[in-house]
Amino acid sequence: MSEVIVVGAGIIGMLTARELAAVGHTVTVLERARPARESSWAGGGILSPLYPWRYPDVVSELARWSQRAYPGLCEALRTETGIDPECEPSGLLIGEPGDLDDARAWAARFDAGLEVTDAAGARALEPRLGVDFATGAWLPAVGQVRNPRMVRALRASLELGGVEIRSDCPVQGWERSGARIAAVRTPAGRLSADVFVVASGAWSGALLEQTGLRLPIEPVRGQMVLFRGPPGLLRRITLYEGRYAIPRRDGRVLFGSTLEYTGFEKRATPQALEELRRDAARLIPALADLPVECHWAGLRPGSPDGVPAIGPHPEIANLYVCSGHFRNGVVLGPASARLLVDQLSAREPILDPAPCQPARLARSSLA
């Protein structure tokens, strides 16, 4: 078995480390700052793409595999660590999507259980609605996790299982030896391994560019507000005109999110707070009366069409990539980690990895 270095302790890096450790590799995760404080902490934890039929099929395939895995994974993490990721089958109600024929066709192909509702049906599902959805798409099987807890549980489970996670250890560069990577350069010195995996979220593009691989992964800022409400205020994850409300088990409600191409500027802005509060009050009027407990921003690892790069570097034999999950890294995470380790171990893959190959997604020919 090999020694593997995973670069990045977000949900993707940690799930990959878990899969690697499960097949017997010795794994070290190197984290630039603190583990799981970037996009994986900032996200919403919805276990579905927002309008799932608008994505390439491979995204639906990864999502479907993960959706089946999530309840068991969360239960295992809860048992191992005592931290409950709060995997809840809240269902997803989408108001007036506009492209219902596409939604129906997608649901039939992926056996996704989509029901079309009218205004009365939507209100029966979510009585707090402030907007009449003339038509709605109801996906009862969609769940959520409380992602800050999910990543905390993952970290604890990895550490209990003997995976070392090194904080404040940014990878600054690569040391090549022919067609292989011999070591990474960090402020703590050079660290060698047999195999390396880049799972560095929005920062993956720059790190891979040093190896001659130009993947179109760029930061896309998302801002979110958290309302403090009583338990049971809201029943369903509700999505309308690109904005969504997520009810947590303890009554808190998350409302998001913005989609901003502002580089690595991770600032939460007063304008976005105002817009999100306005849209929240329109969708769920009861939210207008609740205090905002928190407002934050995260940097998604944006990629064209939301297709992540999962697989080997085209020229460096012992370097792999698992990154570019854009708006869906939580839901796609378990399947992505599994698919990466399938390829690394030359095991039968859970699905066809071709659409996610880094060589195929690269911006242009190698430098």
Ligand SMILES: Cc1cc2nc3c(=O)[nH]c(=O)nc-3n(C[C@H](O)[C@H](O)[C@H](O)COP(=O)(O)OP(=O)(O)OC[C@H]3O[C@@H](n4cnc5c(N)ncnc54)[C@H](O)[C@@H]3O)c2cc1C
């Ligand atoms: C507002 C918002 C809402 C979202 N909602 C959802 C949702 O409901 N459902 C869903 O599925 N997804 C959602 N997402 C998307 C999801 O959060 C991301 O796709 C996912 O977290 C990406 O995980 P990651 O591990 O690739 O990246 P990250 O969580 O960003 O982790 C990457 C890690 O790599 C580290 N790193 C970077 N460079 C280096 C280096 N050189 N050396 C060492 N470490 C390095 C970083 O510090 C970071 O910890 C949302 C995102 C946002 C911002």
